[in-house]
Amino acid sequence: MFPEITHDDVFRLETERMWLRWPRLSDAETIARRAGDPEVASQTATIPHPYNVGDAEQFVRRARAENGSGHGLIVAISFKKTPNDAIGVIGAHGSDFRGTAHLGYWLGREFWGLGLMTEAARAFVDLIYGITSLGEIVCDSLPGNVASRRVQEKLGFTSLGEAEIDAPARGGRVKVERMRLSRGAAHTAFGSRRPKMTST
Numbered sequence: 001m002f003p004e005i006t007h008d009d010v011f012r013l014e015t016e017r018m019w020l021r022w023p024r025l026s027d028a029e030t031i032a033r034r035a036g037d038p039e040v041a042s043q044t045a046t047i048p049h050p051y052n053v054g055d056a057e058q059f060v061r062r063a064r065a066e067n068g069s070g071h072g073l074i075v076a077i078s079f080k081k082t083p084n085d086a087i088g089v090i091g092a093h094g095s096d097f098r099g100t101a102h103l104g105y106w107l108g109r110e111f112w113g114l115g116l117m118t119e120a121a122r123a124f125v126d127l128i129y130g131i132t133s134l135g136e137i138v139c140d141s142l143p144g145n146v147a148s149r150r151v152q153e154k155l156g157f158t159s160l161g162e163a164e165i166d167a168p169a170r171g172g173r174v175k176v177e178r179m180r181l182s183r184g185a186a187h188t189a190f191g192s193r194r195p196k197m198t199s200t
């Protein structure tokens with residue numbers, strides 16, 4: 001799904017305030033603490049609670065394998081001034097070159113409400129449409145996750161209505177609100193900018 005440029009861990013994406021870069025094993029402790037916060041974990045389909053360092057290490061290994069294969073791209077988010085401190089994660093998974101990417105993200109609670117995920121997700125969506133030929137990005141939120149819905153709306157996502165997904169970390173099948181951003185709608189919402197990425 002992702003081209004060679006993202007397959008190596010020197011790849012990073014720059015936003016005004018943040019770096020989006022491959023997660024590392026040295027992030028595991030921070031990721032376990034921030035993603036293990038019940039207010040964060042409970043809003044996701046994939047992060048169990050409790051969530052320990054071993055779980056986070058497993059997540060990092062899987063993310064790096066997925067990034068290396070190009071089947072997805074999962075990156076840690078950090079402030080530019082503290083690049084080793086992972087404050088959140090954003091990722092896209094998918095199965096083919098022309099289909100759909102599934103977007104997911106979380107941010108440590110102490111960083112909410114500063115427009116950070118909108119900034120990170122906008123750059124990430126720009127990247128997806130800039131370097132792949134994917135036609136659409138979808139994102140699911142648990143009902144009542146107003147902040148996540150709002151991030152998606154600010155990016156131009158529109159509702160596809162209710163869906164049901166497997167969410168093992170939430171105990172089985174759950175209902176979600178599915179939002180979609182097509183390539184055309186992304187272009188209309190925020191034009192086509194060149195993603196600021198580094199790969200050396």
Ligand SMILES: CC(C)(COP(=O)(O)OP(=O)(O)OC[C@H]1O[C@@H](n2cnc3c(N)ncnc32)[C@H](O)[C@@H]1OP(=O)(O)O)[C@@H](O)C(=O)NCCC(=O)NCCS
Pocket residue numbers: 039040041043044104105106107108111112113114115116117118119139140141142145146147148150151
């Ligand atoms: C969803 C999440 C990533 C948002 O990150 P963030 O950096 O705080 O998001 P932003 O600041 O860019 O934007 C949040 C928007 O939601 C709004 N918002 C937040 N809580 C809200 C509430 N309870 N009611 C109404 N609006 C709310 C904010 O006002 C802001 O909108 P605005 O810019 O129009 O004012 C963060 O809350 C999080 O990690 N939550 C837990 C995990 C999660 O939900 N992941 C997504 C799974 S789909």
